Amino acid sequence: MAISKSQTASAKPTTSRPMLSWKRREQRVAWAFVAPALLLLLIFLIAPFGLAFYLSLTDQRLVPNPNLPTRFVGLKHYLAMWQDATFVRALLNNFLFVAVVVPVQTSFALFLAVLVNQKIKAINFFRTIYFIPVVTIMAIVAVVWTFLYNPDQGIINKFIQTISFGQLGPYRWLEDPKLAFPAIMLMSIWQGVGFQMVIYLAGLQEIPGELYEAAQLDGASAWQQFRFVTLPQLRNTSIFVVISTTIMAFKLFDQVEIMTKGGPNDATVTAMLHIVNSGFRTQKVGYASALSVVFFIIVLLISLGQRIFTRSER
Amino acid sequence: MQRPAIEPTKRWQKSSRTFGIYLLMTGIALFTLFPILFMLVTAIKADESQILREMSTFAAFLPTGELSLQNFRDVFERVPFAQYLINSVIIALSIVICGLFVNSLIAYALARMQFRGQKLLLAIVVALIIIPFQAVAVPLLLIVNQLPWFDGRMTWLDSYHVQIIPFIADAFSIFLFYQFFLNIPKDIEEAALVDGASRFRMYSQIIVPLSRPVFATVAILQFLTHWGDFLWPLMVVRDPAVRPLTVGMQAFFGQMPRQWGDIMAFATMVTLPVLIIFLLFQKWFVQSVASSGVKG
Numbered sequence: 018m019a020i021s022k023s024q025t026a027s028a029k030p031t032t033s034r035p036m037l038s039w040k041r042r043e044q045r046v047a048w049a050f051v052a053p054a055l056l057l058l059l060i061f062l063i064a065p066f067g068l069a070f071y072l073s074l075t076d077q078r079l080v081p082n083p084n085l086p087t088r089f090v091g092l093k094h095y096l097a098m099w100q101d102a103t104f105v106r107a108l109l110n111n112f113l114f115v116a117v118v119v120p121v122q123t124s125f126a127l128f129l130a131v132l133v134n135q136k137i138k139a140i141n142f143f144r145t146i147y148f149i150p151v152v153t154i155m156a157i158v159a160v161v162w163t164f165l166y167n168p169d170q171g172i173i174n175k176f177i178q179t180i181s182f183g184q185l186g187p188y189r190w191l192e193d194p195k196l197a198f199p200a201i202m203l204m205s206i207w208q209g210v211g212f213q214m215v216i217y218l219a220g221l222q223e224i225p226g227e228l229y230e231a232a233q234l235d236g237a238s239a240w241q242q243f244r245f246v247t248l249p250q251l252r253n254t255s256i257f258v259v260i261s262t263t264i265m266a267f268k269l270f271d272q273v274e275i276m277t278k279g280g281p282n283d284a285t286v287t288a289m290l291h292i293v294n295s296g297f298r299t300q301k302v303g304y305a306s307a308l309s310v311v312f313f314i315i316v317l318l319i320s321l322g323q324r325i326f327t328r329s330e331r
Numbered sequence: 332m333q334r335p336a337i338e339p340t341k342r343w344q345k346s347s348r349t350f351g352i353y354l355l356m357t358g359i360a361l362f363t364l365f366p367i368l369f370m371l372v373t374a375i376k377a378d379e380s381q382i383l384r385e386m387s388t389f390a391a392f393l394p395t396g397e398l399s400l401q402n403f404r405d406v407f408e409r410v411p412f413a414q415y416l417i418n419s420v421i422i423a424l425s426i427v428i429c430g431l432f433v434n435s436l437i438a439y440a441l442a443r444m445q446f447r448g449q450k451l452l453l454a455i456v457v458a459l460i461i462i463p464f465q466a467v468a469v470p471l472l473l474i475v476n477q478l479p480w481f482d483g484r485m486t487w488l489d490s491y492h493v494q495i496i497p498f499i500a501d502a503f504s505i506f507l508f509y510q511f512f513l514n515i516p517k518d519i520e521e522a523a524l525v526d527g528a529s530r531f532r533m534y535s536q537i538i539v540p541l542s543r544p545v546f547a548t549v550a551i552l553q554f555l556t557h558w559g560d561f562l563w564p565l566m567v568v569r570d571p572a573v574r575p576l577t578v579g580m581q582a583f584f585g586q587m588p589r590q591w592g593d594i595m596a597f598a599t600m601v602t603l604p605v606l607i608i609f610l611l612f613q614k615w616f617v618q619s620v621a622s623s624g625v626k627g
Contacts, residue, residue, distance in 0.1 A: 057500035154559035219621035296469035
């Protein structure tokens with residue numbers, strides 16, 4: 018840049034043109050670099066996103082029927098969904114999942130991270146083991162867990178019976194409306210906690226050691242160090258973990274589809290399962306789009322929450 | 332720091348505390364591993380009635396009775412498992428490889444070049460990170476149902492490309508590349524610019540070699556996301572010829588009567604290869620996941 022500037026200064030009329038064409042070339046090359054990704058995002062993310070809003074105002078079906086033209090129905094779907102007991106139940110289930118899994122999984126992940134952040138022998142071995150469920154596929158391990166949750170002879174029933182000296186169980190885990198959702202929560206935590214543990218571990222390792230040394234000089238106990246050094250230093254990490262776990266909870270689908278299909282009696286139905294059932298299985302694309310829009314707005318509000326909380330700290 | 336000579340009671344306290352920590356960590360490790368161990372052991376037990384007899388005993392975790400690979404053979408006989416595996420590998424690798432190229436290219440333009448609309452484009456990419464795929468799945472189904480393809484078919488359903496192309500461009504991957512490129516010093520490129528190197532050469536010969544960590548991060552995160560894709564293929568694929576492992580497993584699981592030995596053999600063959608890759612490239616996996624947390 019410095020060279021071209023001195024050139025323009027010495028010989029204005031001759032070099033202004035190459036400069037301009039270089040800029041124009043740069044523009045063209047830049048757009049060529051941008052084009053593939055932008056085009057794909059436009060067709061497969063932005064277009065369907067916009068379409069969701071439009072379709073939600075129509076009675077569009079998946080396979081158009083030439084005898085029944087698609088009509089504009091206004092806000093009908095947005096009013097009807099609150100009378101749809103399955104959808105209301107699905108949303109409540111998602112919020113219940115958030116209320117239980119987010120605090121449990123987040124604090125468990127932090128606990129594991131603190132545990133494997135110690136400088137003791139074989140710690141890498143334990144780190145590796147705790148991370149293993151993350152590399153399994155949810156749809157596959159959900160099947161394995163179905164066997165573990167077997168109502169009569171499952172190993173989980175047997176374990177509970179043994180440690181309670183035969184007082185508790187056997188339970189019909191996935192067939193009992195009260196237990197099916199907690200059962201799915203437990204296996205979700207099992208599969209997901211390692212991911213958050215690693216994020217917390219990275220956060221822990223960024224805390225400057227001097228902070229702990231200073232706290233020790235002041236005579237702070239281990240708990241006080243955790244409470245007044247570790248936790249405040251992990252503030253942004255925690256916000257990230259809480260928000261991303263919350264969003265994941267709203268996307269809940271694979272394990273429910275495999276293990277219970279939303280049953281028994283909608284006990285485990287989720288927003289995503291209901292969207293797929295309405296839009297794909299019963300082909301009501303218009304209605305499913307309205308559900309998708311509401312789903313998106315919820316996720317958006319949660320994400321905005323993250324930005325607000327993270328910013329307030331700076 | 333500790334004084335050099337520790338009193339006996341303190342030393343005893345310290346070692347019993349260490350023992351407690353190891354006990355706790357082992358307990359959690361057992362909780363983490365028991366479903367996987369259960370799966371592996373059940374898969375090699377030949378006798379289905381033995382599996383059912385032992386499923387509630389400690390023997391479920393021990394290789395007892397007659398052991399064989401019969402269950403694995405059964406899987407190959409009952410379903411086109413090899414086909415499912417090839418499909419999943421093709422789909423996941425195509426998304427990862429095409430995605431690395433396309434997403435890093437746009438990120439390079441955003442980080443290094445000057446063009447009209449650059450700031451707006453960057454803002455759009457960042458905003459798109461928020462939109463979850465799940466929110467657009469249904470309208471996207473409507474779109475791909477009516478898209479033409481080069482072979483003359485007027486729908487994308489039941490194909491590889493319907494499972495690949497929508498996932499190549501990824502806003503979060505672009506953002507990760509963009510952040511990494513911003514931190515690369517500009518001097519080398521400026522020298523190349525004076526030498527008259529083209530932008531594509533600067534990208535491919537300067538930036539890409541300097542950016543291996545972020546390429547690995549994006550590759551691993553995209554692989555972990557799409558290797559287990561289930562929702563989308565469930566909607567767009569019926570034909571077993573292009574079906575991935577996840578949908579194949581669901582179909583296999585639904586076949587009655589259930590042969591648990593076979594099901595666990597299926598699950599083992601899906602889980603074990605990735606587990607081995609993970610154990611070999613552990614550091615990369617852990618770093619990738621850790622760096623996914625720095626956004627925001």
